[in-house]
Amino acid sequence: xxxxxxxxxxxxxxxxxxxxxxxxxxxxxxxxxxxxxxxxxxxxxxxxxxxxxxxxxxxxxxxxxxxxxxxxxxxxxxxxxxxxxxxxxxxxxxxxxxxxxxxxxxxxxxxxxxxxxxxxxxxxxxxxxxxxxxxxxxxxxxxxxxxxxxxxxxxxxxxxxxxxxxxxxxxxxxxxxxxxxxxxxxxxxxxxxxxxxxxxxxxxxxxxxxxxxxxxxxxxxxxxxxxxxxxxxxxxxxxxxxxxxxxxxxxxxxxxxxxxxxxxxxxxxxxxxxxxxxxxxxxxxxxxxxxxxxxxxxxxxxxxxxxxxxxxxxxxxxxxxxxxxxxxxxxxxxxxxxxxxxxxxxxxxxxxxxxxxxxxx
Ligand code: ATP
Ligand code: FE
Numbered sequence: 001x002x003x004x005x006x007x008x009x010x011x012x013x014x015x016x017x018x019x020x021x022x023x024x025x026x027x028x029x030x031x032x033x034x035x036x037x038x039x040x041x042x043x044x045x046x047x048x049x050x051x052x053x054x055x056x057x058x059x060x061x062x063x064x065x066x067x068x069x070x071x072x073x074x075x076x077x078x079x080x081x082x083x084x085x086x087x088x089x090x091x092x093x094x095x096x097x098x099x100x101x102x103x104x105x106x107x108x109x110x111x112x113x114x115x116x117x118x119x120x121x122x123x124x125x126x127x128x129x130x131x132x133x134x135x136x137x138x139x140x141x142x143x144x145x146x147x148x149x150x151x152x153x154x155x156x157x158x159x160x161x162x163x164x165x166x167x168x169x170x171x172x173x174x175x176x177x178x179x180x181x182x183x184x185x186x187x188x189x190x191x192x193x194x195x196x197x198x199x200x201x202x203x204x205x206x207x208x209x210x211x212x213x214x215x216x217x218x219x220x221x222x223x224x225x226x227x228x229x230x231x232x233x234x235x236x237x238x239x240x241x242x243x244x245x246x247x248x249x250x251x252x253x254x255x256x257x258x259x260x261x262x263x264x265x266x267x268x269x270x271x272x273x274x275x276x277x278x279x280x281x282x283x284x285x286x287x288x289x290x291x292x293x294x295x296x297x298x299x300x301x302x303x304x305x306x307x308x309x310x311x312x313x314x315x316x317x318x319x320x321x322x323x324x325x326x327x328x329x330x331x332x333x334x335x336x337x338x339x340x341x342x343x344x345x346x347x348x349x350x351x352x353x354x355x356x357x358x359x360x361x
Pocket of ligand 1: 010135136137138139162163164166167185186187188191285286287289290291316317318
């Protein structure tokens, strides 16, 4: 099978063609980083405008790279949600129209399902059920992947995502941002400088260490960020001193990694209570490329006697390949959508199973 995937849920315009054996035949990713940088965050209207301008040629160039025509494809997959409404609508509209005009099966993809399934394209031994920790700029959550289309969200962040926390602490330390192709955000700079730091000089509290049981599996990162800001305001460190920068970065990275590891260990425990025998830990999202975070999670996986799998960094962040691959996985099960689907802005992953699909052989 060959599937074209289209992704426009946020600020990346991406397209890719992937085969059912996991080969990437072509991919295009047009980043908008430079467009939004000057505004200090993503401007939804601008993001949609850029998708509108860039998507047709992104699809065209993907087809040209692959040497295929639309008629050679087996399905068109497009991100249906969750995401920015105006951005999603550009991709959904394009995907539906392409599919309808060429009478191809259409697969509307849940963006988070695509992140979770990505690991199965690269490592065929990632089998259901597996536990997935998603650590990106927009999300921090643990989920149980029972089967394609069947997920339980175990924990998610009550405030900031871990990626946002890295970025905000990096800003307190006056560290630079890097471009999307190098990981995006300020996390990479913070990781680099933390290598020279002593994590014990400024002890940061690990968040939610004594939280009530209802919130036991959830994450919180805004306290860590606020703690660093108060330390700077109280003159406990100076962003102008490289040693201070390194020590604060190391302390933050240590506390954030501990928090992620503890909550992931609790998610394993919950899976056992649900009598789900998890076979693997998948860690994805931009923050998954952080080596300290990885080491902390490797420890958890080792204690649980399961393998940890991370997709390669470029496939951990938003891309078209993951949408095409989710399309392959859903197409195999006949989970198709009618040409009349709309985008879904807020879409809890747990709801996937209750939705209707046009099941076709
Ligand atoms: P989403 O996919 O949830 O909508 P996103 O596309 O913004 O979010 P990603 O591209 O997956 O998120 O990840 C970007 C985030 O990852 C940024 O916050 C960035 O600082 C962080 N990040 C990238 N590399 C590293 C690293 N080495 N250490 C820590 N954080 C990192
Ligand atoms: Fe994403």
